[in-house]
Amino acid sequence: MKLFGSxxxxxxxxxEITPELALKVGLVLxxxxxxxVIGRDPRVSAPMIEHALIAGLTASGCAVTEIGxxxxxxxxxxxxxxxxxxxxxxxxxxSEYIGIKLWNPDGMAFDSAQQDEIERAIEEESFTxxxxxLIGKFEEDGNAIRDHINKIKKLxxxxxxxxxxxxxxxxxxxxxxxxxxxxxxEVITLNAQPDGHFPARNPEPTDENLSMLKKAVVxxxxxxxxxxxxxxxxMMAVDEKGKxxxxxxxxxxxxxYECGSSKGTVVVPVDTSMMVDDYLEGSEIVRxxxxxxxxxxxxxxxxxxxxxxxxxxxxxxxxxYCPDGVYAAARLVDIVSxxxxxxxxxxxxxxxxxxxTLPCANEKKAELMKKVKAKLEPLGxxxxxxxxxxxxxxxxxxxxxxxxxxxxxxxxxxxxxxxELFELAEKIVREALK
Ligand code: MG
Numbered sequence: 251m252k253l254f255g256s257x258x259x260x261x262x263x264x265x266e267i268t269p270e271l272a273l274k275v276g277l278v279l280x281x282x283x284x285x286x287v288i289g290r291d292p293r294v295s296a297p298m299i300e301h302a303l304i305a306g307l308t309a310s311g312c313a314v315t316e317i318g319x320x321x322x323x324x325x326x327x328x329x330x331x332x333x334x335x336x337x338x339x340x341x342x343x344x345s346e347y348i349g350i351k352l353w354n355p356d357g358m359a360f361d362s363a364q365q366d367e368i369e370r371a372i373e374e375e376s377f378t379x380x381x382x383x384l385i386g387k388f389e390e391d392g393n394a395i396r397d398h399i400n401k402i403k404k405l406x407x408x409x410x411x412x413x414x415x416x417x418x419x420x421x422x423x424x425x426x427x428x429x430x431x432x433x434x435x436e437v438i439t440l441n442a443q444p445d446g447h448f449p450a451r452n453p454e455p456t457d458e459n460l461s462m463l464k465k466a467v468v469x470x471x472x473x474x475x476x477x478x479x480x481x482x483x484x485m486m487a488v489d490e491k492g493k494x495x496x497x498x499x500x501x502x503x504x505x506x507y508e509c510g511s512s513k514g515t516v517v518v519p520v521d522t523s524m525m526v527d528d529y530l531e532g533s534e535i536v537r538x539x540x541x542x543x544x545x546x547x548x549x550x551x552x553x554x555x556x557x558x559x560x561x562x563x564x565x566x567x568x569x570x571y572c573p574d575g576v577y578a579a580a581r582l583v584d585i586v587s588x589x590x591x592x593x594x595x596x597x598x599x600x601x602x603x604x605x606x607t608l609p610c611a612n613e614k615k616a617e618l619m620k621k622v623k624a625k626l627e628p629l630g631x632x633x634x635x636x637x638x639x640x641x642x643x644x645x646x647x648x649x650x651x652x653x654x655x656x657x658x659x660x661x662x663x664x665x666x667x668x669x670e671l672f673e674l675a676e677k678i679v680r681e682a683l684k
Contacts, residue, residue, distance in 0.1 A: 253372065254365040256541040256653070260340055260349030263295030267348045269302035275350055276306020277377040278368055280386060283333040289317045289325035289394070291339040291421045291481045292444035295348040300338045303350065307336075308386035309379055317394035319444060321421040321482035326357040326572030327401065328394040339421075342454035342479035345447055357570025358550065359543045398576065399429050401569060406580045408433030409587035411473040414488075415579070416463040418453050419445040422482035426576050430476075433580060438470055453480035455562055457494040460486070468492035474586050476579045483542075484562035485575030487582060489591035497560025498523040503594055504564055504578070505530045507585050508556035517548035517557030517565075520636045521648055521661055528599045539636035540650075546571040601645065602668040603661065608679055610658040615651040618658065621682035622649050626675075647675040 253259055259275070261267045279286065286307055290296035300316075307314045317328055322337050329335030335353030343349075352360040352368070360368070371377065380386075413435050417423040423442040430437045440462060441450040452459045455477040467475035467488050475488030487495045495503075502525060505516045513532040519540040527535050538548040542563040549557040549567055558564040563573035566581070585594070610618055623638050626649070630642040637650025637659075645664030652659055660679060662672035 253369045256543065257341060258349050258351035258359065260343065260347060262346050263293070263299070263348040267295075267299060267350070269298055272299045272302035272350065273306040274372050274375075274377075275368070276303040277310045277379070278306075278371040279334065279336070279352065280307035280310030280312030281371075281377040283312055285313045285315070285332040286334050286336055287315045287317060287325065287328045287332045287391075287394075288336040289320040289328070289338070291322070291337075292319055292419070292446045293340060293345065293348055293480075294446040296338045296446065299348055299350065303336055303338065304388065308388055310377055311380040311384050311386050313387040314389075316388070316390050318390070318392070319421060319424055320394055321425055321576055322351070323483055323570065323572050323574035323576055324394055324398045324425060326353050326570050327398050327574075329353045329357060330355050330570070337481070339481040341481050342484065344452070353572065357572040358546050359572070361543065361547060395425050399425060399432065402429060402577050402580050403432065405568060405577070406433065407584050407587075408435070408580075409583055410434045410436065411583055411587055412436040412438070412470065413583065414438045414440060414463060414466045414470055414472045414475045415442070416440040416451075416460065416475070416477040417442045417444075417482070418455065418478055418480065419443060419448050419450050420453055420478055420480035420482060422478035422575065426476070426478065426482065426579055429576060429580060430583065433583060435583060438466065438472065440466060448480070455479050455484060455486040460488065460494060464488050464492045464494065474582065474591060476582065478575050479562065482575045483573040485564065485578040485582075486562045487591065489595060491592050493592070495591065495595065497562055498525055499595055499598055500562075500564070501558045501560055502526045502529040502598055503585065504558060504581065505533065505556060507581070508566070509533045514556070515552050515554040517545050517552065517554045519545060519559050520633060520639050521650070522560060523601065523603065524646060524663055525599050525601060529597075537633060537635070537639070542573050546573075601663050601665055603663045604668045604672040605659065605661050606672065606676065607652070607657045607659050608676070608683065609656060610651065610683060611656055614683075615658065618679070618682050619649070619651060622678060625678045625682065642671075645671055647671060649675060649679055
């Protein structure tokens with residue numbers, strides 16, 4: 251069984267992700283690390299999984315520090331003082347899900363090699379139980395949120411903007427309202443009380459899930475609306491007119507301000523809009539596989555100053571390699587205090603995008619992609635790190651097999667006539683499917 255997905259171990263609580271499994275993860279990890287810091291999001295099942303992990307970690311001799319209900323970036327930042335970090339969260343998934351995500355001291359999630367090692371050890375039951383007098387020490391630390399706030403305050407200026415902040419009843423309610431207030435903002439909160447049933451809205455901060463925030467920004471005459479997902483590693487925004495700002499737009503805006511006049515390197519996944527390349531002209535744009543952990547790896551590899559994923563994951567290595575929605579919110583406040591968000595959006599180039607899927611059996615995907623690559627190669631510059639992306643004069647197309655479903659996804663973006671570009675790609679995939 252494949253335990254780890256692109257976002258760690260995740261599944262339905264007490265069915266796929268059980269205390270027995272968490273105990274084993276704890277035993278395996280605790281047999282390899284001497285110290286660990288652990289935190290959790292507000293999900294109903296989180297304390298159950300967290301306690302099983304603590305039992306496993308201490309039983310194998312690892313000293314555990316528990317920091318309680320925190321955001322994922324708070325946990326990842328706290329990991330700097332330990333050999334590893336453990337976050338019990340299912341991020342933006344619905345209430346019935348839970349997950350375990352493991353962190354390195356620099357705030358980078360465990361990479362695939364580290365995950366494979368843990369997975370193999372669980373299968374082989376490769377762990378040690380220590381004698382009673384070597385059982386890991388357990389302690390609680392209530393300072394992690396304060397430390398994270400203080401670190402962010404050193405990196406931003408702050409301003410007196412009026413902000414509506416929607417924490418979606420997630421972990422963001424433990425930190426973002428306090429941070430923004432301390433930065434001088436007038437903060438109106440929505441759903442700031444953590445509640446694992448997520449009664450207010452779906453925890454994923456998408457345009458359709460943020461109708462309350464969009465309305466509140468207009469009605470309160472606020473300068474900015476900010477929304478988090480369930481564990482606040484993500485952040486999305488609404489401009490002062492109550493309009494949702496797309497992930498590609500935010501990616502470009504953060505990029506411009508992070509690069510400044512120095513024009514550094516920015517890392518983005520392969521499906522990011524070419525609007526980012528055009529807006530950040532002069533900066534080097536490096537593309538990676540889709541998934542925030544690949545973006546983080548890319549940033550580390552190229553020594554980039556910033557990277558992000560249009561889903562709302564913004565990574566600033568000056569704080570950690572974990573997407574930090576809390577820091578991103580504070581950073582956006584600085585940006586918007588210089589220029590209104592709607593005006594910043596007007597400066598961005600805008601291209602048409604078209605997306606679609608075609609059915610394709612999982613076992614046929616590899617062969618299909620080989621054929622598609624041969625057909626697309628003559629059309630332009632090919633990038634094949636995650637599906638096949640081909641760059642042409644007028645735009646680009648991406649053909650990418652779905653990781654979870656029997657489908658292949660086609661994306662096209664064009665300066666003009668996106669339909670023509672999309673149909674060209676679709677025709678190639680259809681023929682290759684025959
Ligand atoms: Mg998340």
